[in-house]
Amino acid sequence: MSPTPRKLEIITAASTLFKEKGYSAVTMRDIAKALGIKAASLYNHIKNKEEILTFIIISLAEEFIKGIALIKNRDSSSVEKLKQIITLHVEIASNNTNGMASLNNDWMHLKDELDHYLNLRVDYEDSFREIIKEGIEKNEFKNLNPDIMLFSVLSTLRSLYIWIPLKEDMDPSVLASNLSEVLLKGINK
Amino acid sequence: MSPTPRKLEIITAASTLFKEKGYSAVTMRDIAKALGIKAASLYNHIKNKEEILTFIIISLAEEFIKGIALIKNRDSSSVEKLKQIITLHVEIASNNTNGMASLNNDWMHLKDELDHYLNLRVDYEDSFREIIKEGIEKNEFKNLNPDIMLFSVLSTLRSLYIWIPLKEDMDPSVLASNLSEVLLKGINK
DNA sequence: GTCTATAAATCGATAGAC
């Protein structure tokens, strides 16, 4: 079920703080202060601190899983599929740069949903790797170590949340196409 | 001055824990337990928790600064310089994957040395950007947005610490050359 | 829905014995 409006405000405020200092360094008092209330009042809307982190991470992870599942089964070239994955990352990261910080750096503090998250991550990486391997077989991609290609591209996409806020003037679609150019064809002329 | 052997043991043990859970989630008791001693004993060797983090981050940041300063002033092509930067990252990350995690994720918890760190980071990125711009002018690199190229390459290099431990069988020099191929020429055939 | 008050646990760090 989706969170109440007030709960969403708490999650949004917490996301901002989690990005700045990391989950462990942010206190319930910090989150409450950002909303102009006392820490005890938060517990009228959320079960505990962990629930906030869980919502941020799992909802983002599921967004990625749904996105890549659609792309995987499309009748497109491997190059097209890769471009669509790049667009997927740019769009999700643009809409929630704060949450992306937790997805990247705070997942290890999950408790009840840690296994769920790890499964989603493995599934995502497997789908991505499959698309790369397919591209190699169809002679669209270079015949290099697929893991190195996956690592290189995915590292860049996972870092978008850091970089997007520094380039607010850049349109997401322009960013996606420039990024596709660099990742597909490299920087060498 | 360089730390005593015992101090280095403390820093090494702390690095491992900082990588697993992040600086804020690691307690002095955790670090002590990893060394088989009590938390109070740590203070015979270090001033406080912050000093451990400062040493890890500043010494790595200075390693990068020294490395890129040498590369920058060499009489090489821009492509050669970029390859040397990639090798620099692979070598430093291979030697200290744990410390690299703190450099990437825990720098905001620095106090006394925060400004020093931020200056080193800006200097490093400026040098890197200069090398890319030089390559564009000399027609070695594509005439695309230099910031996007910098971001893309640097994101991959900064994530090496996550990936290297998963591929222990891979030789650093092989990794560096494969990575150079992917980053320079892309994955597209 | 927010508050005050507070419980219970844990934190970084110090004092002083050995």
Next chain:
DNA sequence: GTCTATCGATTTATAGAC
């Protein structure tokens, strides 16, 4: 150089008034 003991601050979370 490590220990026990402990201080003072801070943490998450709950109870109960309004």
